[in-house]
Each structure stands twice: as structure tokens, then as C-alpha cells.
Amino acid sequence: MFTPRFQCVARQASRRTSQCFRQQRLDAMRRNPISHQMRQQRCQSSFEQPKKPSAFRLLFRAHPFSMTLACLSILAGATALLYTNYFYHSYIIGAFHKFPEPVAKQMRKALYYTNISLEPKNAIKYYREALRVADEIGMDPFSDEIIGVKIQVAALMERVQQYQKAIDILEIVKSDNLKWMEQLGDKPGNEGKRTRVLTWTVKVSVKLGDLYACPYILETEKAEEMLVWAVETAMKEQKRRDEEGVKPGEGEWLSDEEHGASLEALAHHYEELDHHYLAAPLFLQAITLSKPVSCHTTVLMNNLSISLAQQLPPPSEKSTATRAQLVSNASLWAEKAIAVSTNIAPPERTEECDISCAVATHNLGEFAEMLGDVKGAMQKFNEAKSLARAVGFQEGVINSEKALKRLEKVVTRT
Numbered sequence: 001m002f003t004p005r006f007q008c009v010a011r012q013a014s015r016r017t018s019q020c021f022r023q024q025r026l027d028a029m030r031r032n033p034i035s036h037q038m039r040q041q042r043c044q045s046s047f048e049q050p051k052k053p054s055a056f057r058l059l060f061r062a063h064p065f066s067m068t069l070a071c072l073s074i075l076a077g078a079t080a081l082l083y084t085n086y087f088y089h090s091y092i093i094g095a096f097h098k099f100p101e102p103v104a105k106q107m108r109k110a111l112y113y114t115n116i117s118l119e120p121k122n123a124i125k126y127y128r129e130a131l132r133v134a135d136e137i138g139m140d141p142f143s144d145e146i147i148g149v150k151i152q153v154a155a156l157m158e159r160v161q162q163y164q165k166a167i168d169i170l171e172i173v174k175s176d177n178l179k180w181m182e183q184l185g186d187k188p189g190n191e192g193k194r195t196r197v198l199t200w201t202v203k204v205s206v207k208l209g210d211l212y213a214c215p216y217i218l219e220t221e222k223a224e225e226m227l228v229w230a231v232e233t234a235m236k237e238q239k240r241r242d243e244e245g246v247k248p249g250e251g252e253w254l255s256d257e258e259h260g261a262s263l264e265a266l267a268h269h270y271e272e273l274d275h276h277y278l279a280a281p282l283f284l285q286a287i288t289l290s291k292p293v294s295c296h297t298t299v300l301m302n303n304l305s306i307s308l309a310q311q312l313p314p315p316s317e318k319s320t321a322t323r324a325q326l327v328s329n330a331s332l333w334a335e336k337a338i339a340v341s342t343n344i345a346p347p348e349r350t351e352e353c354d355i356s357c358a359v360a361t362h363n364l365g366e367f368a369e370m371l372g373d374v375k376g377a378m379q380k381f382n383e384a385k386s387l388a389r390a391v392g393f394q395e396g397v398i399n400s401e402k403a404l405k406r407l408e409k410v411v412t413r414t
């Protein structure tokens with residue numbers, strides 16, 4: 001019986017309290033009407049008034065060309081900054097992470113005067129300093145890093161056309177490597193190092209053959225000596241591994257591509273001397289070491305076909321192949337080069353494939369001409385001309401046009 005009365009009293013107290021609060025707010029508004037209006041205006045502006053355009057939009061509307069140019073300049077600057085940072089850490093710092101810092105410091109300077117600002121004297125100065133510091137701190141003179149530095153110096157000499165100096169440097173590298181091989185190569189624990197040093201020596205010998213054969217040196221006998229040594233050494237080491245097996249710690253030997261490159265270099269040397277009967281078997285062996293379906297394989301097939309067609313072996317009782325048979329075999333290899341090239345699709349297919357296909361077609365025209373098939377030769381020359389023009393191989397277009405003019409004269413005479 002007391003509960004309803006108590007609820008009524010509570011309601012009356014609540015009403016008096018709310019009336020008191022409302023009265024206080026009204027008194028405050030009367031005492032400070034300006035602040036209340038400002039708060040009301042801020043509240044209304046945040047929901048009712050539209051947003052004003054930003055300063056950037058106003059500037060862009062007023063000066064669209066200047067603002068676009070400024071944005072592009074900022075973007076280019078940011079891109080250049082990012083690229084510079086990437087280049088520095090990848091090529092300046094990262095390229096020498098295997099070197100101790102005192103050596104790397106000198107190598108960075110040498111690299112700058114080699115690739116950025118070509119100044120051979122300063123570059124050689126810092127290369128020598130790097131080698132001196134490496135020797136002082138006890139770096140292995142036959143490590144990949146130190147041999148690589150010496151080869152880099154030789155490459156710099158070749159770049160500035162100091163071919164004899166490049167040869168002298170590489171000859172020293174080869175001589176030092178062979179001395180180490182003779183004295184320490186067979187000792188236990190040096191199996192892996194022996195493989196590395198011998199690999200470098202074969203590669204250096206191939207490069208020496210290339211330098212000796214260049215027109216500025218033109219020492220063909222020395223070039224042949226270097227290339228023959230590289231090929232024979234690579235074959236002997238591979239044969240030893242096949243027969244005896246790979247010893248523990250020896251590691252991997254030359255890859256098939258690297259071995260094939262040495263064979264190809266010697267084959268090109270014999271080709272330049274018109275010793276095609278020596279070049280042909282080397283090209284054939286290089287093909288067996290190359291990937292079955294690749295653009296470079298088609299180039300090797302083309303080279304083999306040319307060597308077969310121009311082969312004039314010394315007269316001997318063992319030589320039973322006729323001229324016609326050699327040319328027919330050459331045609332088969334050229335056709336195979338075209339077939340392989342046709343089956344290669346991008347991204348594996350490169351410009352090398354396109355040019356190889358055009359050259360092989362031109363070669364087929366020459367082979368047909370050798371066999372007396374003038375009509376067939378003209379057809380192949382026209383095909384080669386179209387292919388060369390389609391891939392932008394201007395030299396091929398010129399050669400095919402010359403061949404067509406030559407055959408046209410033959411036709412008019414007959």
C-alpha cells in the first residue's frame with residue numbers, strides 16, 4: 001500500500017530536477033547568447049553547408065599546365081631517388097658483399113671509374129690498390145673474387161683498345177693458375193679449389209684465343225694454340241670424370257653450354273682459316289651439347305651446314321664423300337635449322353631465331369645454286385629476302401638481292 005505513493009513522489013522529484021536543468025540552460029543562453037549562436041552555427045555548417053574546394057584543386061583549376069608539370073617533376077624526382085637507392089645497394093654495395101670492406105672500398109672506386117666515369121688510369125690505380133689490400137689481409141689469390149678482379153682489369157684494357165695489355169694480364173692469370181695446379185692441385189683437400197681454378201683457366205684460354213685472333217693483334221697461331229688447349233683440357237677433364245667418377249668435394253665442372261662455347265670458338269677459328277673440314281665436327285659436337293630446341297642451336301646448325309657445303313678436305317683414300325653429297329647434307333642441316341626455329345614460340349623465341357631462319361633459307365638458295373638448280377635457288381633467295389625484310393634484317397635483304405641479280409644475269413645469258 002506504500003509503493004504507489006513512493007513512485008508518485010519519485011516522479012514529482014524527477015520533474016522538478018529536469019525543470020531545474022532546463023531553467024539553468026535558458027539562464028546560460030541569456031547570459032552568453034553569442035557563444036551559443038556560434039556553437040549552433042558550427043553544428044549547422046558541419047552538416048548543411050557544402051565543402052569548399054581544397055587549395056590544390058584551386059591551384060590546378062587556375063594553372064592546369066603548371067600544376068601538371070610540377071606533379072610530373074615531383075614523380076620523376078621520386079622515381080630517380082628510388083632508382084638511385086636501388087642501384088647503390090644492388091650494384092655498389094651488393095656487388096662486393098663477398099669482399100672484405102677495405103677491399104670493397106677500393107673496388108667501388110674502381111667500378112666508378114670503369115662503368116660510370118670512364119677514366120682508365122684512375123680505375124687501374126684502384127684495382128691495384130684493391131689487389132694490394134687483399135694481399136695484405138690474406139685473401140686467397142686464387143679465389144673467384146681475386147681472379148675476377150684480374151679479369152675485370154683485362155676487360156677494361158680491351159674496352160679502351162689496349163689489346164696487348166689485356167693479353168698480358170690474362171697470360172699472367174693463366175700461368176699462375178697452371179703453376180698452382182702443378183704444385184698443389186693434386187693434394188688432398190684441394191679438390192674443389194682445383195675445379196674452380198681449372199674452370200677459370202679454360203675460360204681465360206678461350207678469351208685469349210679471341211684476343212689473339214682480333215684484327216689488331218692477328219696472331220692466328222697463338223689463337224689456335226689457346227683454343228685447342230681449352231677444348232682439349234675441357235674434354236680430358238670431362239673424360240676423367242666420366243671414367244673415374246667425381247671425387248668428393250670436386251664440385252661441378254663446366255656446363256654443357258660452356259663446354260659448347262669453347263668448341264664453337266675453335267670451330268669459328270677454323271672457319272675463318274677456311275679449314276671447314278676441321279670446323280664441321282666441332283660445330284656438330286657443339287650441337288650435341290646445346291639445348292635441342294633453342295635459337296642458338298639453329299645458329300649452330302646453320303654454321304654446320306655452311307662448313308659442310310664449303311668443305312674441301314685434303315685428298316685421302318678415306319675421303320669417299322663427293323661434292324654433291326656434302327652439299328646435300330648441308331641442305332638437310334639448313335632445313336633442320338628452319339624446322340627447329342619454326343617450332344620455337346615466344347618468349348623462348350628471340351631475334352636470333354628470326355635471323356637464323358632467314359639465313360638458313362638464304363643458305364638453301366646457295367646450296368641449290370651449287371647443285372645447278374637455278375630456279376630453286378631464286379625461289380629460296382626470294383623467300384629469304386621476304387623473311388629478312390619482315391624481321392628487319394637489312395644485311396639479309398642486301399645479300400639476297402645480290403644473289404638474285406647474280407642469278408638473273410645467268411638466266412639472261414642462257
